[in-house]
Amino acid sequence: MVKDMVLGSEAVALGVKLARPKVISAYPITPQTHIIERLSEMVDNGELDASFIRVESELSAISAAMGASQAGVRAFTATSSHGLALMHEVLHWIVGARLPVVLVNANRAIGSPWNIWTDQTDSMSQRDLGWLQVYCETAQEALDTVLQAFYVAEKVLLPIMVMIDGFILSHTLEEVVIPTQEQADEFLPPYEPGYFLDIDNPLSFGNAAKGDVFYNLRKDIQRSMEASFGIINEAHNRFDDIFGRRYDLIDTYFIDDAEIVFVIAGALTGTVRVAVDKLRNMGVKAGLLKIRYFRPFPSDLVRSYLADKKHVVVLNRSLSFGSAGQITQEIKNALYFEEDKPSIYDYVLSLGGKEVFVEDVVKLALNVGNLETSKILWRE
Amino acid sequence: MIEIRFHGRGGQGAVIASKILAYALFLDGYHTQAFPTYGAERRGAPVAAYVRVDNSFINVRSPVINPDYVIVMSGKLADTVDVSSGIKENGLILINSELDADHYTFEERCRVVCFDVNKIALKYGLGTKIMPIINVPILGVFSKLTGLVSIDALKRATPKFVPVKAEKNIEALEEAYNLA
Structure with missing residues (x-):
């Protein structure tokens, strides 16, 4: 562990790196851009062994993350405001497909009029989808929560959206204790998907489901949400044991x-x-x-x-x-x-x-x- | 808690200066925080950046409105922006200017110090004659005047935020500290 001063956005990037995702797909938008800039540098200089997919829009960014997750690997994306709004359709699909994608949203207002500053309208507009949502107060909490998010998402089999406030957290330089990779690996085991796209074991995903089947699948999502409290608490306890920092709901x-x-x-x-x-x-x-x-x-x-x-x-x-x-x-x-x-x-x-x-x-x-x-x- | 406000124009490096100062104070053992005003960053537009220093973690996230210290990146800015706004009684305003301090008069009761940092920046090849880059050396003047931050910590913090011409910046920082 080392104590350093980093921006809130950099803290997120450090948390993502420690989680060892295999695919990061993203499109830049203020005030999130620092996150993916930092991650692309890490991939470029070999600090992080992942595919960094540059795309032409947020709709493609979330679609690529969905595809990667469906192929059975840990996937991450980050966005903000209009970018999150553009992702909306696929955000729904990821829930239904039960894919543990982790998304960091730098909270920013949505126009009109044009505004790059912070409020929570963007993520609150996505509250009913079936994504878990966590809001962070400090850069330390952002780093820690990103690590926890992968753990929880992969056990609950639902995606998680982690929020940092644009500018007042994303652009603030503040002190953060950066965990070691060994600690992170102890906390977060490699992702082992139950079902995934595999040419050696062909399965069909997302096929048509009529009312009775569909209804029960939606009931399962709610039951998983209800059961996620236990998994979140388990994640917090494990995190406290390994890192010595206590979080709660x-x-x-x-x-x-x-x-x-x-x-x-x-x-x-x-x-x-x-x-x-x-x-x-x-x-x-x-x-x-x-x-x-x-x-x-x-x-x-x-x-x-x-x-x-x-x-x-x-x-x-x-x-x-x-x-x-x-x-x-x-x-x-x-x-x-x-x-x-x-x-x-x-x-x-x-x-x-x-x-x-x-x-x-x-x-x-x-x-x-x-x-x-x-x-x-x-x-x- | 001690609060510091930087005034500059986009491109002068006030935001980088705030980060170097905060990092140096962190190396000196304080809890610190640095953040900019959140304009759509444009070259030439007035910008402000803030640093807070304390002995415990800093929770507050609002802009600094009652600074103990104000650092102004160019004298001309002090003619158009109210750099003294809200300054604490007997607070200090440091202005990069070749003029005398009594050229600048403010309603608030505060101390004004002018120092020609442009001259030092140009000597070390930082920026151009039209736009010298003084964001690192001005911190040397600030360190000497206030004793708040050590020159050693500033020298260590500089390369982290100034990847280009770090050596020249550190030399200018030391000279500014010695001359102040």
Whole structure:
């Protein structure tokens, strides 16, 4: 292990390298480009023994990753925003084909108008497909989560999307402990697919399936999602044993005696941590619940932390127009059967990279008595 | 926590300078963070970059609005951009300029130091007369003025982010440190 300073995007590339994928297919898009630039250098200079497939669009990038995975090898791709949107059709197919592709998405707004800065609209728009989704706070978490993602995906036989915030994480130089290849190999065994395209053993994949068969295959996907909690926990335990860093489906900060709990996902969690520190110094009982896994959504765990709270302020960086923030929907869903629910506030914290300062979050907590629960809340 | 803001124009190397400074502070044993403002990078457009330094991991990810130190890559920029914005009382603004410090007046109570880094950059063949590249040597001046970062760490950090003319940059860095 060595401690170094790297960009969030480089941390992802280092995590991918340690996972020894056989195929990387990608198309550049800001703010993800550093990831595949770094990986293409690694392939070029022999650090990483993989095929790097340059393609003409994101639709082709994800299609190549799907084909590689169907051929039985570990496959990776990375994208962002419009690129993820262009992949949409194939993202569905990968789920149905039960292929453990790992994709890193650098969260970025989608136009119009043109915007390269961060929010979570791109990945939240893909929440219903059957991809597992993890949101990362730091470069260290991004590196570690990429390694974990291959482990989990290959056991669950569903693909995983790992999110890093564009710019505020992808372009930030920060300290990261880089695991050794020996540690990574101990954690992540070689991928051994059960069924794959093989000319010596011809099988048919993706053939027509009528209603009864199709229905049961979709039921299997949901059952695998439900069963994935156990595999994710197993991955986290193994990771802790080997690397000494502890992760969970969610993370909490000063939550035990908190009266106001902020719920957030992604790199702005760090800014909210500092706000919680400030509020505690002012005598306000604030706390934080970070959503790491958004799919599967850890409703039981969330309920166990939030059920007895007074105020829950959900800090969304995307929303389903005409409904609510996607994270708020999940929090309300998780708490539906509680008799004495907290007041849940549906707050749109930032879109398209609108800057968020510690003071913005502090003021929100100080003003919590005046907030309404019946509508979406916006910044001034 | 100490916060530093760089002002430059696209192509002057302010972002690279912020990374070298953060890396050097990391080598000196601090926890640090460096990141740029996120414009669509264009040559000539005003850019800002930030460095934070602390004794524990830095969680906050918002832009630096109350810097302890400001580093300005060219004097002309200080005429058009409010480089003193939000600076802490008695903070320091270091400007690459051949003019005297009293040419620059700011409303905030802060210290202004001008240093002609262009001259040193040109002596070591960094950039052109029209656009000298001063992003490494200006850190030598900063190190001497503030004592925040060691010159040894800056010398070690430079080649990691400056693959071309690293030796010349390090020589310029040392000379700037010695003359400051």
